Amino acid sequence: AQKVTQAQTEISVVEKEDVTLDCVYETRDTTYYLFWYKQPPSGELVFLIRRNSFDEQNEISGRYSWNFQKSTSSFNFTITASQVVDSAVYFCALSEWAGANSKLTFGKGITLSVRP
């Protein structure tokens, strides 16, 4: 069964600090997809990144970067020089490639608070 663990529940940092959000996943499939979503205080869910299991290249998008390591089943998310607008709940998610039985499973989320 697929599972996503976000061991950190709440993180508080001061603006301009770097912060890393951890994500560990479990799956029996060799083909799967990993995601990060952001939920700001307004409540909507915003897609940040999708990564397939065959692409272990790290990705950088502005102040955001993602480190995918199959050897440790981790897909960690780093925010560099955090800003108050980064305050949100961040979810890691996993979708196995299981044809008609594919489903999207989320971790419990990490609440990030960035203080001015």
Add this chain to the structure above:
Amino acid sequence: NAGVTQTPKFQVLKTGQSMTLQCAQDMNHNSMYWYRQDPGMGLRLIYYSASEGTTDKGEVPNGYNVSRLNKREFSLRLESAAPSQTSVYFCASSEIGGVAFFGQGTRLTVV
């Protein structure tokens, strides 16, 4: 661009009442999902439908039923609401392995 539309946005029910949450997507996605979000519990999958005509239980299906009416629509029904079903409900759609798009959420309170 409508994306995923779910209704209603807010609802208050009395214990034992029934209601149906509606969800429709206009992206021609095969997969649709219903999640509930509770403090500290993340997004838990209630039911999902990988394609038109199929539905499967997720992590927390008890007390709910679903209908995949057609490719666009996926409804969630509470037959006899209980206070434990007070939550925020999200509908989502995607292609298999693709990015999931979410509705705005329904805040349901059962008193």
